[in-house]
Amino acid sequence: MCPHSPTCPSSTAPDAAAARIVAEHLQDSGYALLCNGAVLLEGDGLLRLPERPEPVAA
Numbered sequence: 656m657c658p659h660s661p662t663c664p665s666s667t668a669p670d671a672a673a674a675r676i677v678a679e680h681l682q683d684s685g686y687a688l689l690c691n692g693a694v695l696l697e698g699d700g701l702l703r704l705p706e707r708p709e710p711v712a713a
């Protein structure tokens with residue numbers, strides 16, 4: 656859930672890297688967790704995690 660306003664772009668959006676950083680480990684581990692669930696890697700990398708699909712009723 657995104658508590659920010661305006662809402663952060665989703666992990667699949669073209670500007671996903673613009674989401675707020677919620678856990679920064681750039682100094683020690685070289686990555687930062689973004690609000691949308693994507694992982695920003697040191698340098699230019701952005702690891703996009705697929706959004707969870709909607710649960711499907713059986």
Ligand SMILES: [Zn+2]
Binds near residue numbers: 657659663674675691
């Ligand atoms: Zn957010």
